[in-house]
Amino acid sequence: MDNNRRSFLKKLGLASAASAVVPSSLAAANSLTEFHILHRQAAHPANQVIRLGLIGAGIMGSEDLSTALLHQHVQVVAVCDLYQGRLHRAKEKWGNSLFTTTDYKELLKRGDVDAVIIGTPDHWHKQISIDALNAGKHVYCEKPMVHSVKEGHEVIDAWRKSGKIFTVGSQGISSLGNEKAKELLAQGAIGDINYAEGFWARHSPEGAWQYAIPPDGSEKTVDWKRYISNTTNRPFDPLRFFRWRNYLDYGTGMSGDLFVHLFTSLHFITNSMGPTKISAMGGLRYWKDGREVPDVLLGMFDYPDSPQHPGFNLSLRCNFVDGTSGSTYLKIVGSKGSMDVKWDEVVVKNNQSAASNDPFLEEQARMNQGAEVRKKMLPPREMVYKVESGYKGAHYDHFGKFFTAIRENGGVVEDPVFGFRAAAPALLCNDSYFQDKFIAWDPVNMKLV
Template sequence: MKNNRRLFLKKLGVTTGAAAIAPSVFASDSGQKEYLLRKCELEADQPIRLALIGVGIMGTEDTNTALRHANVSLVAVCDLYDGRLTSAKQKWGDHLFLTKDHHEILKRKDVDAVIIGTPDSWHKQISIDALNAGKHVYCEKPMVHSVEEGAEVIDAWRNSEKIMMVGSQGLSSLGNEKAKELLEAGAIGDIVYAEGFWARMSPEGAWQYNVPEDGNEQTVDWKRYISNTSNRDWDPLRFFRWRNYLDYGTGMSGDLFVHLFSSLHFITNSHGPTKVSSMGGLRYWKDQREVPDVLLGMFDYPENEAHPGFNLSLRCNFVDGTSGTTYLRIVGTKGSMDVKWEEVVLKLNSNAESDDPFMKEQAKLRASSGEESRAKILPPRETSYTAERTWKGAHYDHFGNWFKAIRTGGTVVEDPVFGFRAAAPALLCNDSYFEDRFIEWDPVKMKIV
């Protein structure tokens, strides 16, 4: 009997929430249990000198986050718009080397690694150029602009012996790590279904980015910008609001679905779906954009060694009154998990059996002795795991993972293979939408069937 109780207490840490990385616990008035998630700091002993290529919203956020880490400095910046180069010096110092040609960055011996925050259409080429030049790479998601580009980047990375990280920063969140642990422990049983939702309403969130008054052909290197795509006359919207156009961006799926794919694949150890379909439309933002502002995706994940077969639905909405709802829900045979970067809420089905061996043994003894059934103490049906306030965030930890790998020759959570497997079904959503058809994908060989 004592052995059973000890086994239960040991198992409690996984099945009802007290994980090794989350020792602090408190109970709410409703009986729901809540746990604090923690992350350890990493030591930094080797200087890392960065260059930023693309000083847009994410390039700036990435650089600010990277510079919060010890022994990391910024030495050079590349952008095609004069205004952003001037702004870079104001933000990060007069010492910076500035250029509109990324090749000038890659020639510099004082650059160890680059952050690529350009439009999606330039991710592949600059990543390959940087790897070939012997630089470590942090490339914003999606890793590539089309599925045809994936193999080239992977080959360049494998041949370079450098560290490349793809920037779906939520992958390094405490929420994703806890959800992965709970799923592997069987907390919700076998996965059968998952769904994700991402919504925005503000003009900037819906890609109505500011167009500066001085943004013109004299301050922007337009010819370089369009040199790897269709030749067009100068268009400030296509430069400053590039996400709205297929020549440069990858739509809602490439910008936002890819985050949800990254989290789901990390939590489930999945390579990806075998069938992709999507539909949607341009419902609100009548601004000449070429991509929908409402998008729905449906995906079929086959059974394999990592997980049972399950289905996934994703939704993205730029016409939303919730001011930015985001979540990933994973549903299993025993319950479900609502997963955010800083929180996981585990919900058990009302008919889910208790995993408490002590209680099971007591029930067997009563049944064998003919005793009348007695009321039981039930485990909480809802358990919440929340990141500690001192946690510096998924973005900070994602860069920490990259820097540690650079310093130790280790691996990263989102290398180009993982990054491509997350990007591919997102990019195929666009093909399904515009071609109005189902698309079959081989997630292991990473090829369209």
């Protein structure tokens, strides 16, 4: 263990936590993460409008665009979706002047689109990202960045060649909670990390991922052939289109949807590049509705000793049977205490500050000192950090950093290298579950071992 190196990285962590925009994560630690600025165009003036195109106008894509438009000098000019109903709603919501299409390549040809938001099902993330970069567009791509680990380097290569800004949409990384936790860990508030755990539960009255199917959802209103053109050829199935997260051809299960958020936060806070060993188990315990992915998933991950942090273990749990609706947390445990991290709150618990109340030990101390033991002032056992009222949230800030990077020719933390390092262990968690084996991963070079 290189203590000097780790001390330097702690200081680096303090500096980066305080910065609104940080170049590619850990560039000094690994040349592979170097932020390449190739043929970068001139920055947008601060008051120049950034014109957006939305590709995938479902629940998350629409929420992304609505949040992006809360920022000044940002407007939407084009929307693409394979379901006609979403295109109609887009015009109702954002104006009849919108250009709408079912072919994303038509949107990418437009000269009035500066950046795109990709909110499609996961199986289209890679190709649309690459095509958008090649078309000279900045990219905000929803998590996970790719559908499988074999796709990661293709996106990274296209980004490096493009000179454009690319950020992945795990918005918690831009939260005040994550930034404070990063700062506290770098300051040594909980000592050296040795364990972490995360939990996510999701439940709704209609069922987990049981998104509503429009009455008019049919081959007349859905471009089904385009939807499946890069995967298995199947007859039209509205469940596979509107409830795509339940099926492996299009989605990435609980780990790709939710674990990836926890990996993103953990890697940002610790400066980690990722685990070297991945295992998972779980099952389809409740939602036996034809879905192909489990509704209870447990993941175990081994993080090696590295220049960024001591070795530690990570445990993640996800439960779609739980009725607690959206419970989520990340706990980081160190040699001196622990942190419970949420996007708007951090709770630090000290495990070494309490004095012993054992009368035998107190009497022994008196005998040794030959005098009455004077009581001491003790630090608090628990410190709670909460955001100020009026906080606009991680989602708003994440887009803010994206737009700032575009205007200032800067970088973002969650670039494709960081995004792939967060996505890979989530995707490999699925591989471990379905293949019933441990998976070995090289997080530095980002490849299977």
